């Protein structure tokens with residue numbers, strides 16, 4: 515097999531170039547979204563690191579999720595913003611590979627982390643007395659390292675499998691970003707190994723966390739329903755509602771993309787992919803801080819402390 519000379523290859527990210535006016539609008543929208551992602555997620559991380567009342571497993575995981583969202587969007591959104599404005603929508607081979615491997619790492623890690631967060635809620639609600647012992651600092655760190663490690667390894671393996679392919683034809687992505695399956699499909703060689711392993715990864719990284727999440731919530735629901743007081747039920751469920759919302763949005767979009775019959779990627783498909791890649795990371799911190807008295811308290815404390823410091 516002939517070895518591809520990587521420096522010579524460029525890919526074209528077509529995006530929505532057939533609708534130039536939509537691109538201007540998307541540029542403004544995505545710029546605003548990206549700024550909100552950076553602001554919202556970094557604020558949440560700072561609050562979690564600074565406020566000792568938020569030094570509990572749930573918020574450590576949430577901090578990691580926010581960090582993940584920042585990495586995930588920073589891998590592709592800035593390049594996408596530039597492409598929205600320029601006529602030349604090319605990306606070098608190396609940058610395309612970096613983009614797709616970072617995206618893949620973060621996507622897989624997010625799936626595992628969401629399952630870890632569900633397990634954390636399960637412990638807190640179904641086993642409240644033993645929860646502080648079960649969810650020790652060490653276990654939290656292990657689970658976070660496991661999430662990142664698995665995401666990183668699986669992405670490394672897929673990237674190595676993908677870049678050994680030869681590229682020779684026209685290298686046009688019908689997408690906004692470099693995505694691994696689309697990348698593999700551009701190769702002029704047999705890609706069945708890549709397709710099979712990608713499908714296996716999807717089953718492992720999408721469906722087994724989803725299964726764990728569902729099992730956790732079945733237990734949580736049955737515990738919550740056994741609580742007699744309405745007040746107690748509300749309180750127990752309010753600590754899960756943010757996580758449930760994030761999971762439904764995250765998996766809802768993925769499953770929707772999968773269930774649709776795969777024809778040529780239409781404009782709507784591309785916009786859904788954009789929603790998935792940009793809007794969800796923006797909503798995560800908002801969902802978690804909305805109606806969350808602990809986060810509000812930490813925010814208030816940070817602001818008053820800052821004011822006090824200024825007055826002096």
Ligand SMILES: *[C@@H]1O[C@H](CO)[C@@H](O)[C@H](O)[C@H]1NC(C)=O
Pocket residue numbers: 559562573574575576577578581654655658
């Ligand atoms: C991620 O999780 C680890 C382990 O629980 C924690 O020590 C760390 O502070 C978290 N990172 C952020 C940014 O919250």
